[in-house]
Amino acid sequence: MNVQKPVTVPAVAADFDHKDRDRSARLTSVYVYEAPVRLWHWTNALAITTLAITGYFIGSPLPTMPGEASANFLMGYIRFAHFTAAYIFAIGFVFRIYWAFVGNHHARQLFLPAVWKGAWWKEILTEVRWYLFLEKRPKKYIGHNPLAQIAMFIFITIGSIFMIVTGFALYGEGEQAGSWISELFGWVIPIAGQSMDVHTLHHLGMWFILTFVIIHIYVAIREDIMSRQSIVSTMISGHRTFKDDDPE
Secondary structure (H helix, E strand, O other): OOEOOOEEEEOOOOOOOHHHHHOEEEEEEEEOOOHHHHHHHHHHHHHHHHHHHHHHHHHOOOOOOOOOHHHOOHHHHHHHHHHHHHHHHHHHHHHHHHHHHHOOHHHHOOOOOOOOOHHHHHHHHHHHHHHOOOOOOOOOOOOOOHHHHHHHHHHHHHHHHHHHHHHHHHHHHHHOOOOHHHHHHOOHHHHHOOHHHHHHHHHHHHHHHHHHHHHHHHHHHHHHHHOOEOOOOHHHHOEEEEOOOOOO
């Protein structure tokens, strides 16, 4: 773990009281997220955005376009963008699994929440209380806090597998029997019942992940403002910066 030397930054705000003016805040930066993890995060965010928008229009197509059919290929472009983003999403997820094996400890948190530790569950309750404004001070975490770990595992790890499997099952149906996609994912449709059932489940999965995305963005911005460590900038630079020198 790469820990940079603490830097002392004197308080300069004119409206601080005497005690605050004499006090300094120590910032400690720790390298947490490696470049491949950060690249996957932002690529995945773009892919999910593209998939959600195009998937919505595939499920609720636009009205008939005026003019000759040969001059309008809008839904075709939407489907192409959806399938392209799906491949990027799926390949990125496979790469993310690979990096969990070769990356640092924090690269594995997405797949291995410490559910076997009693203290870990207790800290989840503390984090829930913090997000509900029932705790006065948040705890410090170098990587994801326990609540974030379990949320990422459910919504991103499990959610991604579900969307990849159901999505490629539907895509394989279009490619028809005998294609490699149909051979790998064709078993999904009979288990679900029929093609329309898989469509419905895939559509619900989109809203499942989008609900998490909305909460995730809110929490990340809220933590940057209210917590004792950086959040958003950490996924850009890789470094988590702590805002005080008090460990607890």
